[in-house]
Amino acid sequence: VQHDRTVSTTAVIVVAPGALRRAAWEALLMREPGIATVGSGSTAPEVAALLPAAGPVAILVDGGGVGAERATDLVNVAPAAGVLAVVDDVDLAAVVPLLRAGVIGCLAADATSGDLARALVAVGRGEIALPPPIAARALAELVRPMPRESRAIDGLSDRELEVVGLVARGLTNKDIAQTLFLSVRTIEAHLRSIYGKLGVRSRTEAALWAITQQREADR
Numbered sequence: 231v232q233h234d235r236t237v238s239t240t241a242v243i244v245v246a247p248g249a250l251r252r253a254a255w256e257a258l259l260m261r262e263p264g265i266a267t268v269g270s271g272s273t274a275p276e277v278a279a280l281l282p283a284a285g286p287v288a289i290l291v292d293g294g295g296v297g298a299e300r301a302t303d304l305v306n307v308a309p310a311a312g313v314l315a316v317v318d319d320v321d322l323a324a325v326v327p328l329l330r331a332g333v334i335g336c337l338a339a340d341a342t343s344g345d346l347a348r349a350l351v352a353v354g355r356g357e358i359a360l361p362p363p364i365a366a367r368a369l370a371e372l373v374r375p376m377p378r379e380s381r382a383i384d385g386l387s388d389r390e391l392e393v394v395g396l397v398a399r400g401l402t403n404k405d406i407a408q409t410l411f412l413s414v415r416t417i418e419a420h421l422r423s424i425y426g427k428l429g430v431r432s433r434t435e436a437a438l439w440a441i442t443q444q445r446e447a448d449r
Contacts, residue, residue: 239263240354244270246292264348274303286354287311298331305332310403312353332432335359356402387425398440
């Protein structure tokens, strides 16, 4: 079945261990509006080869065995895509390490297909997608361990502050590049510098840093 990509369609790449499981996910997503699967694989290089040139992209990672290292590999090869992990248990112990690795959405394996489609669309837009009962606690847990000195804004340039502020608003790298009249590669370079200066490892942590800074400034 061929899908017509439109502005409102989210391209989805399925990552799962085994051809049968990948085919099952693709068959399930085929029935969901606003979703177009563009392929599947089990490794980061396979995902990189499937990335479309434009439009929102979500990477669906299947399996409770997905760990932070594997998630980081996927984020590194597809920095403009949103990664959604389907896990056996959506609890702090499972979710927080994945968020720190750059995953921006987690969903329980017993969720409905409608919930899955909505979460994929959300992460494709760069939005955090977590079940409401755990979302606030997971985000608070991410902020809490950050040492005070790592949150000082003196280490960031004015341009880096602009970039991380736009990340916190949910903009993709392409959106940020268009807003600031820069190339996507320049934005990616700024983000690498921001991560290093803040001592964070993911887009989610950088966004939370910016949100925390704004809240403290508003007090």
